[in-house]
Amino acid sequence: xxxxxxxxxxxxxxxxxxxxxxxxxxxxxxxxxxxxxxxxxxxxxxxxxxxxxxxxxxxxxxxxxxxxxxxxxxxxxxxxxxxxxxxxxxxxxxxxxxxxxxxxxxxxxxxxxxxxxxxxxxxxxxxxxxxxxxxxxxxx
Amino acid sequence: xxxxxxxxxxxxxxxxxxxxxxxxxxxxxxxxxxxxxxxxxxxxxxxxxxxxxxxxxxxxxxxxxxxxxxxxxxxxxxxxxxxxxxxxxxxxxxxxxxxxxxxxxxxxxxxxxxxxxxxxxxxxxxxxxxxxxxxxxxxxxxxxxxx
Numbered sequence: 497x498x499x500x501x502x503x504x505x506x507x508x509x510x511x512x513x514x515x516x517x518x519x520x521x522x523x524x525x526x527x528x529x530x531x532x533x534x535x536x537x538x539x540x541x542x543x544x545x546x547x548x549x550x551x552x553x554x555x556x557x558x559x560x561x562x563x564x565x566x567x568x569x570x571x572x573x574x575x576x577x578x579x580x581x582x583x584x585x586x587x588x589x590x591x592x593x594x595x596x597x598x599x600x601x602x603x604x605x606x607x608x609x610x611x612x613x614x615x616x617x618x619x620x621x622x623x624x625x626x627x628x629x630x631x632x633x634x635x636x
Numbered sequence: 637x638x639x640x641x642x643x644x645x646x647x648x649x650x651x652x653x654x655x656x657x658x659x660x661x662x663x664x665x666x667x668x669x670x671x672x673x674x675x676x677x678x679x680x681x682x683x684x685x686x687x688x689x690x691x692x693x694x695x696x697x698x699x700x701x702x703x704x705x706x707x708x709x710x711x712x713x714x715x716x717x718x719x720x721x722x723x724x725x726x727x728x729x730x731x732x733x734x735x736x737x738x739x740x741x742x743x744x745x746x747x748x749x750x751x752x753x754x755x756x757x758x759x760x761x762x763x764x765x766x767x768x769x770x771x772x773x774x775x776x777x778x779x780x781x782x783x
Contacts, residue, residue, distance in 0.1 A: 503714020530685035
């Protein structure tokens with residue numbers, strides 16, 4: 497048992513070395529500051545400062561969207577992608593910034609939807625930092 | 637009797653190859669994009685930001701090192717104990733996210749952009765945990781025989 501624990505400790509220690517290297521040198525390393533913007537994210541204040549209308553995309557569920565959403569936002573989530581995506585394409589004008597949001601900072605839907613939109617050739621696409629919660633906080 | 641032993645050894649060898657390869661592969665995918673892994677970890681809403689960042693940097697290499705240890709058969713039991721622990725923690729995190737109805741990406745094999753498939757993820761995790769447990773049991777029996 498002691499030997500097994502020693503082996504585990506050794507392996508855990510070995511794994512620590514490349515992890516430290518990665519935290520120092522990885523090209524896409526996440527920041528240590530939680531308030532810092534991650535790649536592809538945008539602050540609500542920056543969206544408001546755009547000098548052109550943006551296309552808001554709501555990546556939450558249909559129920560949440562129907563309850564309330566950013567004015568003019570279109571619904572687009574993984575549940576009914578094909579139908580909703582064609583609605584987005586109809587509304588989007590070439591070059592128009594697209595801002596995707598989901599529930600809060602922790603949800604993943606906005607990142608997934610933004611990724612799929614970029615893969616579909618739509619650009620620029622941003623993820624709203626803080627999501628719907630940030631939008632609600634703005635109104636307070 | 638000797639034939640049965642050969643078949644058993646071959647099965648254990650294949651399981652070791654599969655489990656080792658699986659963790660090295662999963663670790664490499666995660667190591668390539670720590671940013672995505674961090675987003676996946678945050679999705680579970682179990683850790684504060686800084687520990688989540690630390691885990692995003694550390695977990696991929698732990699998987700790679702332990703998977704590689706199974707291939708080279710060095711510190712094998714230690715690697716299996718760590719992998720069983722990791723798999724158990726993944727399972728707890730998955731079930732907890734499922735129970736809370738979170739919209740997450742599993743993060744098991746790097747970034748995914750699919751809708752949550754909790755049942756599938758949990759079953760896959762259970763299968764992997766079972767295979768690791770088989771290897772651990774086998775490895776323990778071998779070392780007892782040797783000593």
